[in-house]
Each structure stands twice: as structure tokens, then as C-alpha cells.
Amino acid sequence: xxxxxxxxxxxxxxxxxxxxxxxxxxxxxxxxxxxxxxxxxxxxxxxxxxxxxxxxxxxxxxxxxxxxxxxxxxxxxxxxxxxxxxxxxxxxxxxxxxxxxxxxxxxxxxxxxxxxxxxxxxxxxxxxxxxxxxxxxxxxxxxxxxxxxxxxxxxxxxxxxxxxxxxxxxxxxxxxxxxxxxxxxxxxxxxxxxxxxxxxxxxxxxxxxxxxxxxxxxxxxxxxxxxxxxxxxxxxxxxxxxxxxxxxxxxxxxxxxxxxxxxxxxxxxxxxxxxxxxxxxxxxxxxxxxxxxxxxxxxxxxxxxxxxxxxxxxxxxxxxxxxxxxxxxxxxxxxxxxxxxxxxxxxxxxxxxxxxxxxxxxxxxxxxxxxxxxxxxxxxxxxxxxxxxxxxxxxxxxxxxxxxxxxxxxxxxxxxx
Amino acid sequence: xxxxxxxxxxxxxxxxxxxxxxxxxxxxxxxxxxxxxxxxxxxxxxxxxxxxxxxxxxxxxxxxxxxxxxxxxxxxxxxxxxxxxxxxxxxxxxxxxxxxxxxxxxxxxxxxxxxxxxxxxxxxxxxxxxxxxxxxxxxxxxxxxxxxxxxxxxxxxxxxxxxxxxxxxxxxxxxxxxxxxxxxxxxxxxxxxxxxxxxxxxxxxxxxxxxxxxxxxxxxxxxxxxxxxxxxxxxxxxxxxxxxxxxxxxxxxxxxxxxxxxxxxxxxxxxxxxxxxxxxxxxxxxxxxxxxxxxxxxxxxxxxxxxxxxxxxxxxxxxxxxxxxxxxxxxxxxxxxxxxxxxxxxxxxxxxxxxxxxxxxxxxxxxxxxxxxxxxxxxxxxxxxxxxxxxxxxxxxxxxxxxxxxxxxxxxxxxxx
Numbered sequence: 149x150x151x152x153x154x155x156x157x158x159x160x161x162x163x164x165x166x167x168x169x170x171x172x173x174x175x176x177x178x179x180x181x182x183x184x185x186x187x188x189x190x191x192x193x194x195x196x197x198x199x200x201x202x203x204x205x206x207x208x209x210x211x212x213x214x215x216x217x218x219x220x221x222x223x224x225x226x227x228x229x230x231x232x233x234x235x236x237x238x239x240x241x242x243x244x245x246x247x248x249x250x251x252x253x254x255x256x257x258x259x260x261x262x263x264x265x266x267x268x269x270x271x272x273x274x275x276x277x278x279x280x281x282x283x284x285x286x287x288x289x290x291x292x293x294x295x296x297x298x299x300x301x302x303x304x305x306x307x308x309x310x311x312x313x314x315x316x317x318x319x320x321x322x323x324x325x326x327x328x329x330x331x332x333x334x335x336x337x338x339x340x341x342x343x344x345x346x347x348x349x350x351x352x353x354x355x356x357x358x359x360x361x362x363x364x365x366x367x368x369x370x371x372x373x374x375x376x377x378x379x380x381x382x383x384x385x386x387x388x389x390x391x392x393x394x395x396x397x398x399x400x401x402x403x404x405x406x407x408x409x410x411x412x413x414x415x416x417x418x419x420x421x422x423x424x425x426x427x428x429x430x431x432x433x434x435x436x437x438x439x440x441x442x443x444x445x446x447x448x449x450x451x452x453x454x455x456x457x458x459x460x461x462x463x464x465x466x467x468x469x470x471x472x473x474x475x476x477x478x479x480x481x482x483x484x485x486x487x488x489x490x491x492x493x494x495x496x497x498x499x500x501x502x503x504x505x506x507x508x509x510x511x512x513x514x515x516x517x518x519x520x521x522x523x524x525x526x527x528x529x530x531x532x533x534x535x536x537x538x539x540x541x542x543x544x545x546x547x548x549x550x551x552x553x554x555x556x557x558x559x560x561x562x563x564x565x
Numbered sequence: 566x567x568x569x570x571x572x573x574x575x576x577x578x579x580x581x582x583x584x585x586x587x588x589x590x591x592x593x594x595x596x597x598x599x600x601x602x603x604x605x606x607x608x609x610x611x612x613x614x615x616x617x618x619x620x621x622x623x624x625x626x627x628x629x630x631x632x633x634x635x636x637x638x639x640x641x642x643x644x645x646x647x648x649x650x651x652x653x654x655x656x657x658x659x660x661x662x663x664x665x666x667x668x669x670x671x672x673x674x675x676x677x678x679x680x681x682x683x684x685x686x687x688x689x690x691x692x693x694x695x696x697x698x699x700x701x702x703x704x705x706x707x708x709x710x711x712x713x714x715x716x717x718x719x720x721x722x723x724x725x726x727x728x729x730x731x732x733x734x735x736x737x738x739x740x741x742x743x744x745x746x747x748x749x750x751x752x753x754x755x756x757x758x759x760x761x762x763x764x765x766x767x768x769x770x771x772x773x774x775x776x777x778x779x780x781x782x783x784x785x786x787x788x789x790x791x792x793x794x795x796x797x798x799x800x801x802x803x804x805x806x807x808x809x810x811x812x813x814x815x816x817x818x819x820x821x822x823x824x825x826x827x828x829x830x831x832x833x834x835x836x837x838x839x840x841x842x843x844x845x846x847x848x849x850x851x852x853x854x855x856x857x858x859x860x861x862x863x864x865x866x867x868x869x870x871x872x873x874x875x876x877x878x879x880x881x882x883x884x885x886x887x888x889x890x891x892x893x894x895x896x897x898x899x900x901x902x903x904x905x906x907x908x909x910x911x912x913x914x915x916x917x918x919x920x921x922x923x924x925x926x927x928x929x930x931x932x933x934x935x936x937x938x939x940x941x942x943x944x945x946x947x948x949x950x951x952x953x954x955x956x957x958x959x960x961x962x963x964x965x966x967x968x969x970x971x972x973x974x975x976x977x978x979x980x981x982x
Binding site for chain 1: 593594597598609611612613614618620647648649650651665666667668669712713719720726727728729730731732733734735736737738739740756757758759762763766768769770771772773774775776777778779780781782784785792798824870871872876899901902903904925927928929930942943944945946947949950967973974975976
């Protein structure tokens with residue numbers, strides 16, 4: 149008789165064993181979506197020289213002190229500097245330099261007036277700019293270090309690289325980027341009922357969908373899936389393939405074979421390996437027969453063969469483990485609160501994770517279960533973007549109740565609750 | 566003098582030109598994250614045979630009509646069927662078949678009792694199962710078509726393939742999956758101030774960060790980025806590279822060169838090509854100098870060279886255009902409402918898109934601006950997961966106000982507002 153343990157404890161037992169993986173370098177062009185393996189410090193201040201944020205005229209503010217519409221001031225335009233070029237001279241009080249967005253402020257200038265507020269005129273072959281208002285010292289100058297100071301930690305290790313972070317890496321000259329190696333995650337499907345996807349149907353058999361679903365879930369979690377195919381329902385073959393997978397991967401996920409049926413060999417496989425069983429039953433629906441075991445620091449997840457139970461088991465237990473190997477602090481599914489849109493009046497002794505759709509409406513989160521919620525049901529996985537969490541106990545839940553939801557596509561959270 | 570047009574109108578002018586792209590086939594193993602190019606119909610009912618959702622005994626419910634703890638009923642166990650195997654016989658009323666999860670219900674059985682509720686005994690070499698409660702007809706049988714009916718549209722064309730959809734595709738035998746070809750999007754960086762990422766710094770110059778940032782944004786939108794490098798600030802070189810990009814890509818994005826500076830050649834490039842200008846100024850901050858033009862059905866986006874303006878211009882205009890080419894109905898950034906956490910008292914004539922972080926708290930969405938919000942500022946892009954929308958006009962905004970936010974990482978929305 150197996151003793152179910154609470155979900156929180158099952159997660160804790162798994163996470164106790166997580167170890168951070170290794171680092172590798174990829175090109176800047178290939179780094180998006182990967183996890184940073186080092187803190188990124190500002191290698192220089194940003195901007196690293198005083199620059200103009202607009203097209204305009206760099207000048208000495210003092211020269212405009214008396215300027216007005218009635219009494220415009222004329223400054224001699226002694227040069228034009230485009231972004232990327234530098235004017236070597238030094239500005240005299242009655243002079244200005246025409247300056248483009250992003251160009252360095254010339255010596256002697258302490259303000260910029262936007263080109264739209266000026267008029268350029270020529271007198272006797274000399275260029276002048278006409279200015280009709282007072283310009284304040286420092287106006288329209290992006291100062292050294294205004295955006296970032298040299299030495300600031302700009303992005304922390306363990307962060308997923310998104311487009312904004314790519315921009316920061318490029319700015320600081322990271323042509324090659326230190327990222328975490330993707331943990332290798334083996335997928336083994338057990339069950340004589342499974343057909344290859346390309347095979348014709350046979351009575352009593354179904355196509356192997358879990359392996360490909362897990363492949364996509366593993367990629368979403370940041371891991372590198374390795375398909376080990378399906379094994380027949382024999383102890384010897386199951387053991388052989390699990391041993392092979394343990395040699396080649398960091399984490400081994402099996403589907404099926406964890407229940408109490410006559411052909412459920414995973415418990416015997418764990419025993420024969422000498423793996424330390426962490427749990428073999430969890431107080432949750434679906435996925436109560438989820439198992440986990442540790443063997444030579446490699447984690448074995450024994451997920452249910454039912455698609456929805458398999459899906460939930462992966463997201464609750466394998467996802468945070470993979471993300472912890474990647475050094476991510478945000479390893480758990482993001483938990484938020486939402487308003488339940490439907491009654492769940494029947495109490496359940498086990499915590500239920502109902503596939504659901506979370507939407508926003510006028511600043512509130514709403515959650516609605518999708519499809520039918522039996523664990524063998526695939527269709528509900530199409531619309532679900534979250535799991536609705538209904539704690540086990542003596543009470544049911546009513547539409548309008550505030551409930552917890554776990555978001556699949558969010559970056560995640562530092563804590564489980 | 567350029568006339569700014571409202572953001573809504575600019576989006577409309579761009580989207581009027583979008584055309585759906587082509588279809589290609591990829592393997593089931595490589596389809597996640599791609600966009601479905603066809604509706605996926607249920608090619609068979611799911612389940613496609615009556616099956617047992619649990620390990621247990623298949624039996625005729627009538628035989629248990631009188632069963633109770635005091636008067637257990639004994640049924641002869643005539644066979645054991647594992648998942649994937651089929652029992653060819655037909656059950657007699659006083660018989661049962663031991664059945665594993667997922668196995669086909671034998672002829673003559675109309676219910677299943679879970680193994681945990683039974684006891685198997687042997688008498689005179691014959692196996693019997695002891696049943697202590699009445700089992701109802703239909704109990705614990707997953708019926709043909711209970712999950713999906715044959716011919717149902719299960720997933721719609723234009724949907725992004727996530728792990729749950731992969732499971733559905735596998736179930737229906739899609740070994741090869743029809744997906745939309747990724748639109749090719751050229752990236753051209755203009756500006757003499759730009760250094761390659763691997764080059765040492767030079768006074769007045771900065772490293773090219775926009776190209777790599779856009780590469781990641783294009784990938785996130787579902788496109789295939791092609792880097793065309795940086796061009797010097799000359800009209801001839803800019804024109805040459807834009808023409809080359811138009812031959813090789815579906816969409817051409819340039820950064821920089823769209824302002825009113827002396828070296829801003831993009832307006833002349835559009836003119837020389839004979840491209841139809843859609844707009845060259847938008848009533849928004851940052852990114853007011855964003856341009857768009859159409860040439861031989863290919864869209865040219867002229868984004869600002871300022872990192873934040875470039876980022877915002879891409880997300881508002883290029884992202885929905887790329888997604889429309891992919892046949893996605895959810896092409897626009899998801900708009901939600903959130904509670905503003907900070908005052909923005911100064912009114913602004915233009916709509917502002919402030920880089921911001923949206924978080925959930927007790928069922929509500931909260932939004933907080935991140936970093937400093939000048940358009941040349943990169944650091945704020947690290948923490949931002951959304952844009953806070955502050956409509957232009959005569960009023961400012963206070964902490965506690967309900968405001969619109971546009972979410973970067975959400976799947977998106979069918980409509981712009």
C-alpha cells in the first residue's frame with residue numbers, strides 16, 4: 149500500500165537534490181532564450197561620453213541668457229558633427245556646433261537646443277543659428293553614466309535572456325555570452341499499448357503522444373530532450389533502456405508503468421538499480437501515481453502514462469528541477485490569484501490541478517476550467533494556459549471564490565508558495 | 566515639416582498591407598513554437614475504443630446488484646488484459662476480466678471496479694475477485710468519443726503550437742506538421758557611430774546593440790531574422806543595402822537615419838525606390854520618428870536608432886505585421902488593465918509607452934515603470950515585461966489610476982484595442 153504525500157513535500161524532496169549545471173559560451177546572435185551563467189556588469193558607464201539626445205545645436209547656455217522672440221541671439225555655426233564623428237575644436241562663447249542625435253558634445257558646450265526651435269541663416273558667407281529662447285545649462289545632454297554606472301550589476305546570473313538583455317550584452321561588447329548548458333533530459337515511454345505516431349491504429353492501442361508533449365515541455369523549461377523511444381512492457385527491456393538513459397542524460401523521465409497494474413515495472417526498476425525512492429504517490433489529481441527516485445545524483449521521474457497526469461507531473465516536479473540545474477531563481481510555476489468562474493462543489497480529499505484558462509478583465513485575473521477534467525483527456529490541454537489549484541479538504545468551491553492559479557507561460561517565481 | 570499621426574492610425578496603415586505567407590511541413594519533433602498552417606481535425610474519436618481509466622476488473626454491472634460488505638459477490642477472473650492487448654472472448658454474467666489502465670473493455674462488460682476496492686482469491690485453482698459493493702452500469706469506462714468526436718476542429722489554423730497541442734498532433738498521427746513559413750526579416754543598421762560588438766570603443770562611437778535586440782524580437786514574433794550588418798552614413802551605401810535586402814527578405818527593418826539630421830538618408834531612400842510612404846511621424850514617445858513604407862508588397866519599417874524607441878517601434882508595428890504573415894489571429898500585443906503604482910503628473914501631448922513591469926497581487930494586475938524613461942536608455946529594457954500606455958492629452962496620471970498595459974510575453978490578442 150502506497151502512502152500519498154502532500155504536493156509541497158514531494159516538491160521539497162525533489163528540489164533537495166538539485167545541483168547547478170555547467171556553463172558554456174554561445175554567440176551573441178544565438179543567446180536569446182538561454183539562461184545567463186554569470187552576472188553581467190557594466191564594463192563602462194552608459195552613455196560613456198556626454199552625448200546629444202536630439203538633432204540640434206550644441207552651445208554655451210550663457211550665450212542665450214538674453215534670447216527671446218523679440219531679441220533673438222545669433223551664434224556662429226563653426227562645424228557640423230554627425231553621430232560617430234568628433235569635433236576636435238573647443239567652442240567659443242558666441243559659437244555653436246550643429247550636432248546630430250547620438251554625437252559627442254564638443255568641448256566648451258554645456259547645452260543643446262533642438263533643431264526644431266532654431267533657424268539657420270547665412271550672412272556674408274558665415275553660418276549662424278538664430279535662437280529665440282534661453283537655453284538652460286545641461287539642457288538636452290545625456291550625461292556620462294546617466295543610464296548605467298561602470299561596475300553596476302546590470303543583469304543577474306540565472307536570468308533568461310530576452311531581447312532587452314540582448315541589447316545590454318551587445319552594448320557591453322559580449323560577442324560571446326556565458327550561458328548555462330541545457331540539461332539533457334531523457335524521455336522513455338513505457339506501455340505495450342503505444343504505437344509510433346506514423347503507425348496505423350490497432351484495436352486497443354493508441355499513438356504515443358506523451359513523448360512529444362514532454363519534448364516540448366522540456367524545451368520550454370530550458371532543457372534538451374533526448375527521445376529514447378518506447379519500451380515494451382517487460383521488466384528487462386525497461387531496465388535496459390533506463391540504464392542506457394542514465395548514462396547519457398542528466399535527468400530521466402519515464403511515462404507509464406508507475407501504477408499498480410500487473411505490467412507496471414518502474415517500481416521494480418528503481419529497486420533493481422538501487423535508486424533511492426523519494427515518493428511513489430502524491431496527494432493530488434491528476435497524477436497521484438507520480439514517482440521520483442534518485443540514482444547517482446541523477447533524478448528519475450516516473451510520470452503517469454495518462455496525458456494530463458503526465459503533463460501536470462512534469463510541470464510540478466521536473467520543470468523546477470531542470471530550471472534549478474540552469475541556475476534560475478525563478479524556477480517554480482508563477483502562482484497568482486484569480487476569480488473562479490465556475491462552481492466546483494464536490495469536495496476532494498486530494499488537491500486538484502485543473503487545466504484552465506486565465507484571462508484578464510479590467511485589472512482582475514479570471515480563471516475558467518477548460519474541457520473535461522479527467523486525467524486521460526488530451527483536448528483540454530489545447531486551451532489551457534494555467535492550472536487552477538483546488539486544495540483538498542472538506543469543502544467545495546463556488547464561482548466568485550478567489551483561487552490560486554499556476555501560469556504555464558510566465559517566466560516563473562522564486563518560491564513554490 | 567512632418568505631420569504626426571495617431572498610433573492607432575499608423576498601425577492600421579501598416580496592417581492594411583499584410584498578406585498571409587506560405588506553408589511548409591516540419592517533423593512533429595520540431596513543431597513546437599511554430600504556427601499551425603491548417604485546422605487540425607480529429608481524424609478519429611478520442612478515445613477511439615471504450616477503455617478503462619484505471620487498473621481494475623471489467624464486469625457486468627448486473628452481477629454486482631446485490632453486493633455489499635456483508636454479502637460480497639465472487640466473480641470468476643477469466644483473463645488479464647494489459648493496455649495494448651485485446652481479450653477476444655466475451656464475458657459471461659458471473660465473470661470478470663482483470664484490466665489495466667488504458668486497456669480495451671471486453672465484450673460483455675459494462676463497468677469497471679478499481680483494483681483498490683477488490684480482493685482477488687483462489688479457490689480450487691480458479692481465480693475469483695471479491696466485490697463488496699454495487700457497481701453501476703458505465704462506471705469507470707471511458708467511452709468512444711468522450712474526449713473528442715471524429716471531425717471536430719481541435720486546433721485552429723494560426724495557433725502557436727505549445728506542448729498540449731503537440732500531444733494532440735501526435736494523437737492524430739501528424740508525423741509531419743503543416744506550419745507557416747517564417748517570414749524573412751532583414752535588419753539593416755545605419756549610423757556611422759556604430760561599432761561592431763567585438764570592436765574596441767572609440768570616442769563618439771557606440772556598439773551596435775539594436776541589430777541583435779531586433780534579432781531576438783523578430784524570433785519572439787515568429788520571424789526569421791537576417792542580419793545585413795551596418796551601413797555607413799552615405800545615401801548610396803544605404804540605398805544599395807536596402808535594395809539587396811528587399812530582394813532577399815519579406816520585410817526590411819532599418820534602424821536610425823529616419824530623423825531630421827543631416828545624415829538621415831532613409832526618407833531619400835524611400836523616395837528613390839519609389840516606395841509608398843505610409844507615415845514618417847507618429848504621435849508617440851518614444852519612437853515618434855518611426856517610418857513605414859511599402860515597396861512591391863514588401864514592408865519597410867524605418868525604426869529609430871535609439872534603443873528604446875527601436876524596441877517600441879518594433880513591438881507596435883512590425884510584430885503584428887509579422888504575426889499576420891504567419892496567419893495568427895492573435896497578432897497584437899495583449900492589452901490588459903492594471904493599477905498604476907507611481908504618479909505621472911506631467912501631461913504629454915503624445916501617447917507615451919513607458920517600459921514597465923506588470924505583477925500580480927491578490928488577483929489584481931499592478932504596473933510599475935522600470936528604470937529611467939528616456940528613449941536612449943537601455944537599462945530599463947532589462948526589467949520591462951510590458952509597456953504602460955499613457956494616452957496623450959491635457960491630464961497627468963496618479964498612482965492608483967487604472968491604466969492600460971501591453972504585455973510582451975503573452976500570446977497576444979486579436980484586436981489592437
